Amino acid sequence: MTVSREDELFEIDMELLKLLDERIQKGAIARHDVDEAAYIQKLTSIYDGAAPGELVEKLIQSLFNESGKGRDHGAERRMLYSRESKRSDTIVEVNGHEIGGPGTVNIFGPCAVESYRQTAEVAAMLKEKGLGIIRGGAYKPRTSPYDFQGLGEEGLRILSRIREEYGLAVISEITAPGHVELARPHLDIFQIGARNMQNFELLKAVGRSQTPVLLKRGLSATVEEFLYAAEYILAEGNPRVILCERGIRTYEKSTRNTLDISAVPLLKQATHLPVMVDVTHSTGRKEIMAECAKAALAAGADGIMAEVHPEPDAALSDSKQQMSFTEFEDFYTNLP
Incomplete structure (x- = not known):
């Protein structure tokens, strides 16, 4: 032919x-x-x-x-985070737990890793309750340069030991692109904190890894800016992104920040990515955290983040907002 x-x-x-x-x-x-x-x-x-x-x-x-x-x-553009790009919900599997799946997956732990003993006490308590993920800051970006900045690499090693001994997945914040390879062997989830939401080189660096990333909303970021930050990670090839609403800065002073509950359904409509809510940093007030957690879950959140410490009064960071074990027991038993 x-x-x-x-x-x-x-x-x-x-x-x-x-x-x-x-x-x-x-x-x-x-x-x-x-x-x-x-x-x-x-x-x-x-x-x-x-x-x-x-x-x-x-x-x-x-x-x-x-x-x-x-x-x-x-x-x-058809953004990778959008429902137009992917209709079904993204489920991020971590240590056998499906964040974004049909059930609720919560993440609790101390604000900062201060010592092995302190972190192990929290891990033992969470393990006893059947919880599977612990948070703890190894690197702590603080407003004042004189505040406790975290234990750094030592904190990562403590978290790695906790993971091995208690069988818990661990999440901790990293603050620089160079931390990705350093922290990868020790962590199951990278956290990008509010102050680094638009640290684009850091977002690209975690995007080039396949480690799950929990991205917190910036202090004054719009929902659109929050989603664009997630796009930086997705565009580099890492689909395992979890969004976290943690309160935004407004003129209101009765809480540490203003918890934007409306962001939860807005995000769930706009994106297929899982959405969590940090009730500790958003409110800063232990007496209303349970009610705010219930509201977040009712609005469609896939899980709650909150801080718990064996001795909050002696904590090296955020002492007033971390729950004691007794306070956490009441908080946790009242969650849906």
């Missing part, structure tokens, strides 16, 4: 369109890492084909534009 010139041209153009689709998708992922002008100049200086240089330059420029490079097209 003779193939016509039109058929040959059609076959070439179909292959070209496939390559264009791949180029636009790859460009969207790499758009923040490429110097557009330098890239085009390098490409046109090397290219020695039949197409005029001006045409090549316009073509590559248009591909960058379609990838979202050089103009604010974020809202028009």
